[in-house]
């Protein structure tokens with residue numbers, strides 16, 4: 001059997017390029033028979049020397065510093081957008097006009113208005129899209145959704161979501177693009193908040209209204225021109241620049257189905273270096289999960305006898321989502337490259353077969369609307385409606 005080759009063009013050669021490259025290599029190894037072979041064809045970075053460096057390191061065939069050239073090349077099937085947030089929109093719209101499959105990192109755009117333009121361009125041109133909310137691909141998160149769909153928790157009452165990291169606690173971490181509104185849009189909200197919002201939407205549906213509060217711990221940080229990556233040690237200068245996006249954000253939500261939700265998204269959690277997790281409480285049971293113990297999920301059912309009712313831990317393995325794709329032995333664990341390979345596989349396979357795939361640009365737009373509403377509520381200090389989805 002001739003397995004179809006799919007040529008990938010990736011834009012942005014930084015930390016996500018490393019992760020996506022590993023995932024392209026893994027995807028056809030995990031799925032047997034492989035549905036397609038992703039070819040690491042063309043890598044674009046605005047810094048051509050860095051593009052060459054990344055292409056060597058992550059085994060891409062060719063390089064360019066011009067994303068427009070990549071988007072227009074006839075031999076590129078998938079445009080994979082791994083640039084800082086501000087560049088997603090123009091690239092995605094051009095890729096849509098060129099008829100490509102588009103795989104865009106999160107957050108989809110700086111604002112919901114930009115995201116709406118991207119979705120409109122994709123629809124106008126009939127192209128398939130994905131936005132990289134990869135947390136949905138953890139087997140335990142897919143399993144939680146299955147339990148919700150089956151009625152295991154009954155009617156959802158409350159969701160508590162966190163995404164905590166610690167890297168902004170150090171005042172010497174420089175002002176890379178993640179600390180600049182004009183490139184990042186928001187601070188921790190778009191960066192980490194968008195992930196946990198997506199998980200909440202995936203599990204219990206749409207948001208109705210929100211109210212939040214935020215914090216910038218250091219009003220200035222060392223200047224770092226052209227810095228890439230999360231910790232951004234390159235080109236650090238002795239002078240400082242203002243920080244105009246939040247390091248931490250705490251918000252409440254009323255969901256459309258009546259459930260209540262609380263969120264803590266922060267770069268200021270000492271000792272918690274990268275922790276997404278949730279608790280979901282319903283009329284008939286509860287679920288809790290923490291990415292730091294990704295293959296375990298705790299579930300509790302009110303149907304259990306009163307003298308043994310409580311949380312029990314279920315380890316993800318063969319009988320669970322992706323159990324036949326990854327490892328049947330729970331103790332083998334799972335990492336970020338694994339879930340990224342599932343995401344890449346599921347999107348491209350769905351696009352080739354013409355079957356539905358989520359999260360797509362519509363989901364990316366919804367998350368931008370929620371982030372925008374939270375930021376507006378912080379400004380006005382009022383509950384703020386999430387603009388509704390006409391799409």
Ligand SMILES: NC(=O)c1ccc[n+]([C@@H]2O[C@H](COP(=O)([O-])OP(=O)(O)OC[C@H]3O[C@@H](n4cnc5c(N)ncnc54)[C@H](O)[C@@H]3O)[C@@H](O)[C@H]2O)c1
Pocket residue numbers: 011012013014015016017044045046047050065067081082083084085087105106107132133134191227228229230
């Ligand atoms: N899904 C996830 O879990 C996850 C995790 C981290 C980052 N991200 C997202 O991935 C994206 C990239 O983040 P990163 O950590 O890889 O950033 P990074 O700073 O490590 O790398 C970005 C690269 O893009 C290049 N670049 C900037 N502008 C460009 C342009 N106009 N054309 C071509 N190249 C350009 C930079 O030179 C840099 O090498 C962001 O949107 C971020 O929010 C997602």
